[in-house]
Amino acid sequence: MNDILAVLFDGVVYSSWLFLMAAGLTLIYGVMKILNIAHGSLYALGGYTAATLAGAWLAAGQAAIGSYAMLVAAAVLVGLVMGPLLERGLLRWMYGRDEVVLLLVTYAAFLILEDAIKLIWGVESMLLPDPYSLPGNFHIGTLAYPVYNLLLIAMAILVGLALAWALFRTRQGKLLLAVIHDREMSAAMGIDVNRVYLVTFTVGSMLAALGGALTAPMIAVSPGIGVEVIVLSFAVVVVGGLGSLGGAAIGALMVGIVRSAAVRYWPEAELFTIYFVMALVLIARPKGLFSAPEARKI
Amino acid sequence: MMARIGTVVFSFLFCALASTGALAQQPLRIGIVTFLSGAAAGPFGVPARNGFELVAEMLNAGRAPAPYATKGFGGNPIELVVIDEAGGPQKQVAELRNLSQRVDYVVGYISSGDCLAVAPVAEELKKLTVLFDCGTPRIFEDASYRYVFRTGPHGTMDNTAAALYALERHPNIKSIAGINQNYAWGQDSWADFEAAMKALKPGIEVKTSQMTKLFAGQFGAEISTLLSSGADLIHSSFWGGDLEGLVLQGAPRGLFQKHIVVLSAGEPGINRLGTRIPDGTIIGARGPFGPFAPDTEFNRWFRSTFLERYNVPPNYASYKAANALFGLKSAYEKAQKAGAANPNQDQIIAAFENLSFDGVGGTVKMSLGKGHQATMENAIGTAKTVGGELRMVDVKRYAPERINPPEGTKSETWIKSGFRK
Numbered sequence: 001m002n003d004i005l006a007v008l009f010d011g012v013v014y015s016s017w018l019f020l021m022a023a024g025l026t027l028i029y030g031v032m033k034i035l036n037i038a039h040g041s042l043y044a045l046g047g048y049t050a051a052t053l054a055g056a057w058l059a060a061g062q063a064a065i066g067s068y069a070m071l072v073a074a075a076v077l078v079g080l081v082m083g084p085l086l087e088r089g090l091l092r093w094m095y096g097r098d099e100v101v102l103l104l105v106t107y108a109a110f111l112i113l114e115d116a117i118k119l120i121w122g123v124e125s126m127l128l129p130d131p132y133s134l135p136g137n138f139h140i141g142t143l144a145y146p147v148y149n150l151l152l153i154a155m156a157i158l159v160g161l162a163l164a165w166a167l168f169r170t171r172q173g174k175l176l177l178a179v180i181h182d183r184e185m186s187a188a189m190g191i192d193v194n195r196v197y198l199v200t201f202t203v204g205s206m207l208a209a210l211g212g213a214l215t216a217p218m219i220a221v222s223p224g225i226g227v228e229v230i231v232l233s234f235a236v237v238v239v240g241g242l243g244s245l246g247g248a249a250i251g252a253l254m255v256g257i258v259r260s261a262a263v264r265y266w267p268e269a270e271l272f273t274i275y276f277v278m279a280l281v282l283i284a285r286p287k288g289l290f291s292a293p294e295a296r297k298i
Numbered sequence: 299m300m301a302r303i304g305t306v307v308f309s310f311l312f313c314a315l316a317s318t319g320a321l322a323q324q325p326l327r328i329g330i331v332t333f334l335s336g337a338a339a340g341p342f343g344v345p346a347r348n349g350f351e352l353v354a355e356m357l358n359a360g361r362a363p364a365p366y367a368t369k370g371f372g373g374n375p376i377e378l379v380v381i382d383e384a385g386g387p388q389k390q391v392a393e394l395r396n397l398s399q400r401v402d403y404v405v406g407y408i409s410s411g412d413c414l415a416v417a418p419v420a421e422e423l424k425k426l427t428v429l430f431d432c433g434t435p436r437i438f439e440d441a442s443y444r445y446v447f448r449t450g451p452h453g454t455m456d457n458t459a460a461a462l463y464a465l466e467r468h469p470n471i472k473s474i475a476g477i478n479q480n481y482a483w484g485q486d487s488w489a490d491f492e493a494a495m496k497a498l499k500p501g502i503e504v505k506t507s508q509m510t511k512l513f514a515g516q517f518g519a520e521i522s523t524l525l526s527s528g529a530d531l532i533h534s535s536f537w538g539g540d541l542e543g544l545v546l547q548g549a550p551r552g553l554f555q556k557h558i559v560v561l562s563a564g565e566p567g568i569n570r571l572g573t574r575i576p577d578g579t580i581i582g583a584r585g586p587f588g589p590f591a592p593d594t595e596f597n598r599w600f601r602s603t604f605l606e607r608y609n610v611p612p613n614y615a616s617y618k619a620a621n622a623l624f625g626l627k628s629a630y631e632k633a634q635k636a637g638a639a640n641p642n643q644d645q646i647i648a649a650f651e652n653l654s655f656d657g658v659g660g661t662v663k664m665s666l667g668k669g670h671q672a673t674m675e676n677a678i679g680t681a682k683t684v685g686g687e688l689r690m691v692d693v694k695r696y697a698p699e700r701i702n703p704p705e706g707t708k709s710e711t712w713i714k715s716g717f718r719k
Binding site for chain 2: 002003006007010011013014017118122123124125127129132133137142143144145146149215218219220222223224225227228259260263264267268270271
């Protein structure tokens with residue numbers, strides 16, 4: 001029984017991490033039809049900025065609890081700076097072009113940002129372990145887990161609920177849903193589509209950075225951490241259905257729990273599990289679990 | 299008329315002398331290949347580059363201690379041409395083809411995959427190439443090379459020494475588990491360690507072998523599995539960010555308290571993690587390097603000069619980089635002593651084969667791979683925080699003959715035979 005609980009909990013923790021990244025990726029795709037490869041770099045930037053800010057905070061002898069605020073501040077900062085910079089400075093010049101062109105543009109941005117990270121922070125890893133270990137542990141059976149894992153789960157739930165509320169319960173969210181449904185018609189009805197794009201990309205960037213910032217205390221923040229993330233997030237988004245927030249949540253849970261079970265019961269297959277889930281889903285539903293039906297335009 | 303003849307003769311002699319002087323001062327160009335970007339740059343690539351550059355500078359200035367006090371290589375200055383190892387084996391093969399036209403010798407390669415790819419190409423190009431760090435024993439166990447040397451010991455001894463040490467310190471170990479990266483390095487390391495433990499203690503049980511994706515970074519589920527496994531000992535050959543992640547995530551959960559943990563390549567993590575490495579962790583440095591280097595004048599010189607320059611102690615990659623240049627210099631000067639003032643590549647190769655030279659960390663013997671593969675002693679120790687600093691205690695040294703297969707025998711066969719000579 002303890003084993004199953006451990007598998008489920010490990011899976012949910014991993015899913016929470018996956019969801020934070022996948023939510024931003026699917027939001028940007030849903031609204032802008034851009035598969036943003038630079039999402040991985042924004043995750044890495046979030047990690048580095050968090051390690052820098054929270055590290056400086058702790059080094060200055062400030063209260064450790066404030067380091068958690070620094071993690072969130074780092075994500076907001078990266079989102080507010082990099083979102084508009086990439087969207088206004090680069091992507092808006094490419095709107096109207098083929099999705100593949102936009103994908104390649106974001107890939108170029110990814111490569112540039114990866115090098116920029118090395119120029120700013122060097123190739124040495126950065127460590128920020130205090131926020132991870134400070135809250136202590138709790139136990140599931142005989143296994144100790146850091147309380148920080150609960151914070152990660154809580155943050156993923158909070159982000160999911162906040163996004164759902166913003167999308168379905170606010171005027172701005174409804175405008176955004178209208179743009180997702182039909183960009184041209186929305187523009188014709190007077191919605192400022194460019195503004196919607198800017199806000200969406202900024203929020204998506206912030207979510208990627210938040211994923212990086214919250215992961216920073218658990219890992220060695222080092223060059224290349226954004227590469228793996230983009231592959232995993234993409235897999236989750238494809239499983240859930242491109243552009244679907246609920247799909248991203250279900251996709252993250254499926255991938256996280258299957259991976260966790262594989263680690264425990266069939267470790268040789270762990271590398272394969274994510275793609276196995278993706279392949280199974282795509283065989284049954286080629287556009288993902290929760291992809292919205294597309295209106296055919298005549 | 300005589301004056302004109304005198305002027306011509308003088309001019310000729312002047313030109314001849316000047317050109318001789320210029321030839322004597324022509325630097326020997328050495329291509330250096332090490333990771334300058336990517337995840338391996340921080341823990342290995344840059345510390346290795348620093349080691350190369352420091353030693354080259356000291357040699358050119360004649361400031362290295364005996365037996366390397368001669369300037370440069372036998373009086374000839376050396377010049378390094380440093381290129382990035384990132385990009386994978388295919389890219390490195392292309393890079394080597396370009397580099398070999400620009401330099402006299404090539405020294406480099408950290409990744410085993412890169413070493414396996416470039417060794418046959420170096421042979422085809424007939425370019426003297428010194429591998430300095432990569433671990434796979436397959437280089438000289440599966441092939442024979444004339445132009446390729448490796449001055450760093452191969453990976454077999456990392457795990458045979460670790461197994462010997464673990465069982466000497468903890469003879470009651472009944473079960474083991476592993477967490478290693480799922481590529482050649484991790485798979486080979488685990489296979490060697492598992493086979494060594496089974497050979498040294500027949501009947502030992504393997505609880506689980508976790509093979510994680512390279513640079514996965516997060517190991518929550520793996521740590522839970524290891525904690526539940528009931529294994530007495532956990533082996534890991536993790537390096538870089540994965541090593542740091544395992545310690546950062548595993549230590550708060552009691553992984554290092556409930557199990558004996560062996561980090562067979564853990565030494566570069568010491569500078570980064572310090573006292574975050576829990577007491578009792580068994581650590582290897584892939585040779586007598588870093589805190590395991592013997593306290594000799596040579597080592598003190600290297601360590602203090604490196605520390606002064608880079609504000610961080612040299613790690614095993616820095617030591618191996620230094621040893622590669624000292625090995626090449628030794629071969630060059632041995633060839634000079636044999637009568638060649640400016641030895642050609644063939645003469646250097648002849649001098650390099652079966653060479654024994656003083657490395658930082660101890661004697662390096664080119665005793666395997668028909669005289670092309672180095673062996674050294676290995677040292678393993680246990681982490682202990684003393685006075686707020688991480689120290690290596692209970693350090694045990696193993697002679698190269700005890701932890702390496704004999705010439706002509708494959709590592710895998712030798713380990714399974716119970717280390718039989």
